[in-house]
Structures are given as structure tokens and as C-alpha cells.
Amino acid sequence: MIRADRMAAVDANAAALGIPRKQLMESSGNAVARVVRTEVDPGSRIVLVCGRGNNGGDAFVAARFLGDYDVETAILGRPAAIGTDIARENWDALQEADLPTTTITDTIHLDGLALEDADCIVDAMLGTGVTGALREPEASAARAINATDTPVVSVDVPSGVDADTGDAAGVAVDADHVVTFHDSKPGLESLDIPVTVADIGIPEAAELFVGPGDLRGRGRAAESHKGDHGELLVIGGGPYTGAPALSAQAALRAGADLVHVACPASVAAQIQSYSENLIVHPFEGDRFAPRAVDTVVDLAAEQDVVICGPGLGSHDETLAAVESFLESYSGRAVVDADALSVVPRVETDATLICTPHQGELIKMGGETDDDWERRAELVAEFAAEIGQTLLVKGAYDVIADSDETRISRTGNPGMTVGGTGDVLAGVVGSLFTGREPRDAAAVGAYINGRAGDLAFEEAGYGLVATDLIERLQEAFEQ
Ligand SMILES: NC(=O)C1=CN([C@@H]2O[C@H](COP(=O)(O)OP(=O)(O)OC[C@H]3O[C@@H](n4cnc5c(N)ncnc54)[C@H](O)[C@@H]3O)[C@@H](O)[C@H]2O)[C@@H](O)CC1
Numbered sequence: 001m002i003r004a005d006r007m008a009a010v011d012a013n014a015a016a017l018g019i020p021r022k023q024l025m026e027s028s029g030n031a032v033a034r035v036v037r038t039e040v041d042p043g044s045r046i047v048l049v050c051g052r053g054n055n056g057g058d059a060f061v062a063a064r065f066l067g068d069y070d071v072e073t074a075i076l077g078r079p080a081a082i083g084t085d086i087a088r089e090n091w092d093a094l095q096e097a098d099l100p101t102t103t104i105t106d107t108i109h110l111d112g113l114a115l116e117d118a119d120c121i122v123d124a125m126l127g128t129g130v131t132g133a134l135r136e137p138e139a140s141a142a143r144a145i146n147a148t149d150t151p152v153v154s155v156d157v158p159s160g161v162d163a164d165t166g167d168a169a170g171v172a173v174d175a176d177h178v179v180t181f182h183d184s185k186p187g188l189e190s191l192d193i194p195v196t197v198a199d200i201g202i203p204e205a206a207e208l209f210v211g212p213g214d215l216r217g218r219g220r221a222a223e224s225h226k227g228d229h230g231e232l233l234v235i236g237g238g239p240y241t242g243a244p245a246l247s248a249q250a251a252l253r254a255g256a257d258l259v260h261v262a263c264p265a266s267v268a269a270q271i272q273s274y275s276e277n278l279i280v281h282p283f284e285g286d287r288f289a290p291r292a293v294d295t296v297v298d299l300a301a302e303q304d305v306v307i308c309g310p311g312l313g314s315h316d317e318t319l320a321a322v323e324s325f326l327e328s329y330s331g332r333a334v335v336d337a338d339a340l341s342v343v344p345r346v347e348t349d350a351t352l353i354c355t356p357h358q359g360e361l362i363k364m365g366g367e368t369d370d371d372w373e374r375r376a377e378l379v380a381e382f383a384a385e386i387g388q389t390l391l392v393k394g395a396y397d398v399i400a401d402s403d404e405t406r407i408s409r410t411g412n413p414g415m416t417v418g419g420t421g422d423v424l425a426g427v428v429g430s431l432f433t434g435r436e437p438r439d440a441a442a443v444g445a446y447i448n449g450r451a452g453d454l455a456f457e458e459a460g461y462g463l464v465a466t467d468l469i470e471r472l473q474e475a476f477e478q
């Protein structure tokens with residue numbers, strides 16, 4: 001089952017793999033025609049009632065695949081108002097091929113379709129693009145369709161019904177059969193009518209591999225305020241100072257509004273010196289230790305996301321402090337570097353994204369394999385075991401929780417240089433302020449790799465972690 005927003009992302013990923021939307025529409029229309037053939041025999045009269053979006057476009061294609069039927073394709077509204085290029089091209093093709101079409105600009109024209117005399121009605125008014133109750137002329141057309149005894153095949157979803165919920169805000173088409181594409185939709189389950197799921201040639205790769213479709217939905221509202229796009233706390237530093245600074249700056253470049261760094265007093269000035277954009281909160285001492293936990297827990301409670309680990313080191317005291325922090329914290333956190341080893345044994349209410357490389361994964365108790373497909377299975381099993389989201393770094397990054405596994409193929413061998421993992425933790429942390437864990441991890445891995453690829457174009461194997469930070473915006477834009 002797939003939700004409409006995820007379907008749109010998969011569709012965009014398919015386009016990036018070289019399977020453009022118009023090709024999917026061709027397959028969808030073909031599938032609609034095949035279902036019509038199961039309902040009525042050649043020669044029968046079919047009326048296709050079409051909207052001006054891609055749902056209608058599927059039916060424009062279907063008309064071409066039903067040459068041995070008596071087909072009439074009716075568009076609701078003016079053809080000039082067709083909303084997408086691919087639907088318009090398929091509408092124009094009907095005109096060029098001299099196939100019968102009708103334009104319904106007024107509800108009184110609906111009578112002319114003689115819907116009750118048709119042998120089959122194809123409802124292609126609205127699919128996943130519906131918002132709110134059907135407007136005119138769609139609402140009257142739905143009533144006219146429902147008033148007949150003619151069998152109705154709905155394209156993707158009965159028009160007026162929300163594909164995700166099965167609810168209708170007003171009148172909706174009463175379908176006898178639905179032909180939907182690629183995968184069933186959650187809203188169709190509750191309708192209790194036959195559903196044909198048609199394979200439209202979207203490869204599994206469009207779902208498995210993170211792609212540009214996964215970046216959808218990152219628009220910023222015109223009127224946004226500081227804090228709307230996330231406030232983060234990096235808990236890091238001690239033996240290393242660069243790591244927390246890289247994570248924090250990456251989080252800012254990935255869109256976070258404010259980034260705080262909690263670090264030992266001994267390194268606070270050093271970390272602040274990397275950037276005036278960081279808000280540094282020193283705690284006493286030269287490493288994270290149990291006595292600093294209360295202060296850090298209080299700071300963390302004010303944030304949307306915490307990034308725990310960069311540069312903390314692996315002193316026993318530090319690991320004890322990480323453990324007691326995670327025991328008291330119940331928000332969202334990205335756990336990286338030495339802090340990872342604590343995760344399998346800690347009892348926490350926090351929602352974690354753990355970002356180990358393969359060595360760290362093994363230290364956590366997980367398993368890996370040279371073959372990425374086998375590795376993906378092992379990572380998924382371990383994610384289910386610890387009940388958290390894992391992002392295991394490698395040539396193919398594996399992102400898994402107990403429900404689903406994704407793979408990010410971006411990145412290059414130049415990124416084995418120190419600090420790129422800290423950048424990744426920052427990017428994932430920033431995305432985690434507004435996305436669910438698996439999605440934040442998947443998109444973070446993809447963007448970090450893209451930034452690395454952009455940096456590699458210029459610097460080759462000489463690339464350094466700060467180059468990635470500078471390319472993050474460009475990586476998001478592509
Ligand atoms: N990957 C995909 O997502 C695929 C989608 N396909 C088809 O594309 C459809 C989605 O296409 P679109 O996104 O263009 O959306 P739709 O064709 O479902 O609807 C968009 C149009 O409906 C209008 N509209 C919205 N709410 C309305 C209301 N309440 N009353 C009247 N008009 C309303 C909009 O202004 C817009 O013109 C799917 O349902 C499916 O049929 C297929 O071609 C195959 C692949």
C-alpha cells in the first residue's frame with residue numbers, strides 16, 4: 001500500500017532513473033483499457049468522463065487502446081485548462097487521430113453524453129489530486145454517473161474520494177471497479193469494491209534508492225520565524241573539537257535556524273573560534289562526564305533535535321554520561337561516533353537515528369557484509385532488534401527501521417576523508433527537525449553524498465569535509 005505523497009516521490013524517482021511520467025501515463029492508460037475489456041466486449045459503447053489533470057490524462061491514453069470499441073472521450077471544462085503537459089499532449093493526440101471527443105463546459109451538456117445508454121463509464125475526473133469536495137461540473141457529473149445502472153470503472157480512485165483515507169468531503173463516484181497503479185492505496189481498502197493494481201513499469205529501484213523525489217516537501221512558508229525550521233543541540237567535543245563544529249555548521253547549512261553546542265569548557269573557545277554562528281554552552285571539565293548530564297538534559301529539553309557524539313571520545317566517564325543522558329532524554333536524537341556503542345544497552349524513550357560506519361556497527365553488535373543487498377538485510381534486522389533507525393555509511397548507505405529499508409547511492413571514494421561523517425550527522429539532524437526518522441536519514445545520506453559529489457568535481461581526492469558544507473545548498477537545489 002502506498003500513500004499519495006509517497007507515490008508522487010516514487011514517480012519523481014522513476015523519472016530520475018529515466019522513466020518519465022509520460023511513459024507511466026501510457027502504461028496507466030493501457031491498464032485502464034485492459035480492465036474495461038474485462039467488463040464489456042468490443043463494439044460496446046464506452047464513455048470516458050475526464051478531468052483536466054493527469055487522472056484525465058490516463059483516460060485520454062486509454063481511449064487510444066480501445067479502438068475496437070465505440071468510445072467517446074468527454075472532458076469536463078475547457079481543454080485549454082488542462083493542467084499538465086503530458087495530459088494535454090495526450091488530449092491533442094486524440095484530436096490529431098480524429099477520435100471522438102466532447103467538451104462539457106456546462107452541467108447541461110452532461111445530458112448529451114447519454115450516460116445511461118453507455119455499456120461502461122470510465123471515471124477519470126479526479127485522482128490523487130483532489131482537494132475538498134468536488135466542485136462543478138465534477139459534482140454534477142458524479143451525480144449523473146451515480147444515477148445510471150451502467151458499470152463504472154474508476155481510474156486510480158473513485159473521483160471525490162481521498163486515496164489516503166477513503167473519505168469523501170462531498171459527493172463521490174460510486175464505482176464498481178477501480179484500477180489503480182503500482183500499488184494499492186490505503187483509502188481503497190475501506191470501499192469494498194474490486195481493485196485491480198496495475199504494474200505500470202516503475203522499477204523497485206524507484207522505491208529502494210533515495211532520489212530527488214524524496215526531497216519533495218521541503219518548501220519554506222513565506223512567513224516563517226526563527227525556530228520554525230529547527231533548533232538543534234550538538235553534544236560533542238573534548239578530545240576533538242573539529243567534529244562538533246562540522247556537525248553544527250552542516251546543520252545550519254542544511255536549514256536549521258539555531259544550533260547550540262554543549263561542550264567541555266576546555267574546548268569551548270576553540271569550538272567558538274570556528275564560527276560565530278554557533279551558540280556555545282560550556283560545561284565544566286575537559287570531557288563530557290556524569291556531572292554535566294543534568295545541565296545537558298536541561299539544554300536538550302529546549303531543542304527539536306540533539307546530535308550526540310561528534311568528538312566526544314570514548315573515555316569510560318564519557319560513555320557513562322552518554323548513557324545517563326539518553327536514559328533521561330525522550331526527544332529526537334542523532335547518535336554518532338563513540339556515543340553509538342552505548343545505544344544497544346541503554347533504556348531510552350528517545351527516538352534515535354544512529355549513524356555508524358561499518359566498524360561502528362560491528363562495535364554496536366550488528367553485522368555487515370561486502371554484498372550491499374545482504375548488508376541491507378542485516379542492517380534491517382539489527383534496526384528492528386534495537387528498535388531505532390539506522391543509517392549505515394558505505395559506498396551504498398543503508399537506511400533502515402523495522403518497516404522499510406532505503407539505499408542511498410550518492411557519494412564517492414573522496415569522502416573517506418575525516419569529518420564527512422560529522423557533516424552527515426549535522427545534515428540528518430537538521431532534516432530530523434521536520435521529517436520522520438527514516439526519511440530524515442535517507443534524505444540526509446542522499447544530500448550529503450550529493451554535496452560530496454559536487455565537491456569531488458572541483459577538488460577530486462583533495463576534497464575536505466568543509467567543502468561538503470559549502471555545497472549543501474546546491475545539493476538540495478538539484
Ligand atoms: N506516479 C503517479 O502519481 C502517477 C499518477 N497517475 C495519475 O495521475 C493522477 C494524479 O494526477 P494529478 O496530480 O494531475 O491530479 P488529478 O488529476 O487527480 O486532479 C488535478 C486537478 O483536479 C483539480 N481539482 C482538485 N480538487 C478538485 C475538486 N474538489 N473539484 C474539482 N476539481 C478539483 C485541480 O485543480 C487539478 O486541475 C493519479 O490519480 C493517476 O490517475 C498515473 O498517470 C500514473 C502515475
Ligand SMILES: [K+]
Binds near residue numbers: 124127155
Ligand atoms: K478517478
